[in-house]
Amino acid sequence: MVSEKQCQKMCKLKKSLYGLKQSSRAWFGRFTKSMRAFGYHQSNSDHTLFLKKQHGKITTLIIYVDDMVVTGNDPEERKALQNYLSREFKMKDLETRILGCQPVNTPIKEGLKLCVEPNQVSTDKERYQRLVGRLMYLAHTIPDLAYALSVVSQYMHNPGEQHMNAVMRILRYLKNAPGKGILFAKNVDHQSIEVYTNADWVSAVDDKRSTSGYFTFVGGNLVTWKSKKQNVVAHSSAEAEFRAACDIAHNPIQHDRIKHVEVDRFFIKEKLDDKIVKLPKIRSKDQLADILTKVVSSQVFSKFLDNLGMCDIYAPT
DSSP states (O other): OOOSTTTTOOOOOSSOOTTSTTHHHHHHHHHHHHHHHTTOEEOSSOTTEEEEEETTEEEEEEEETTEEEEEESOHHHHHHHHHHHHHHSOOOOOOOOOTTSOOOSSSSOTTOOOOOOTTOOBOOHHHHHHHHHHHHHHTTTOGGGHHHHHHHGGGSSSOBHHHHHHHHHHHHHHHHOTTEEEOOOOOSOTTOEEEEEEEETTOOTTTOOOEEEEEEEETTEEEEEEEEEOSSOOSSHHHHHHHHHHHHHTOOOOOSSHHHHHHHHHHHHHHHHTTSOOOOOOOGGGOGGGGGTSOOOHHHHHHHHHHTTEEETTSOO
16 A cells, blocks of 8 residues: 555555465464474474473474474473463364373274164264364275274264264274384285175164175285275165175165166176186185174284284384
């Protein structure tokens, strides 16, 4: 803005406006100044990382745009930092404290059957949706979370205390082995494709729908997986198995008419006759897809994870 009487002068903004090019720089400069004033050191290798060491303990904060993550082994300092930043800036605390929780070996409790109860104890719906949403991103690279997340994600609209407890167990499982992931091994027969598929008939308590799941290996390495409740109610375990097979065979649109099951059956039969697909018998103790359709014991769960090629990079050799 330029005044007609003072055309050689201009106005200086005392506060950066949102949306301007310099707004992000001004915001980060303001945040950095506040962190330094509170005794934090800015990392030279990553300027978005701030650290504070005192009394043999450490507290760290990392920021991305306006999202912050605070962690460390000094709970008093974390609380003091939270209070300080709340005074300096308008903030919303989204922290989930699980540092003191007991790790578990499986993401879902054995024998657990979740449902919507008539008089269930309500929980924080937004927090539930936020936690499940973030965990679903992990499921893209951590196949052992697939079934547990397919279960808890069914109650996003009306979660209860039991559903929140199930989500918290997933977090406890992640704490048990944070370095666990898929290890891709070199394989000479890189064109071989193997699929494990299974279905648990009428496993859902609320609507009696079945759960399908599959693992796909290329060259002996796990590349795709899925655990999902079927779209319609299967009238028999055979129909549930057909639908599970079709999910991996050609992913058709599912309908609630038996004739479509027949079409799917002939589709698979055609591939078998052409020797494109083979269906060897898999014993229950070797059916890897079981962990995508039902709750199994910790021993079976651990064994199948090894067969999937998962390992913990932090485990002692």
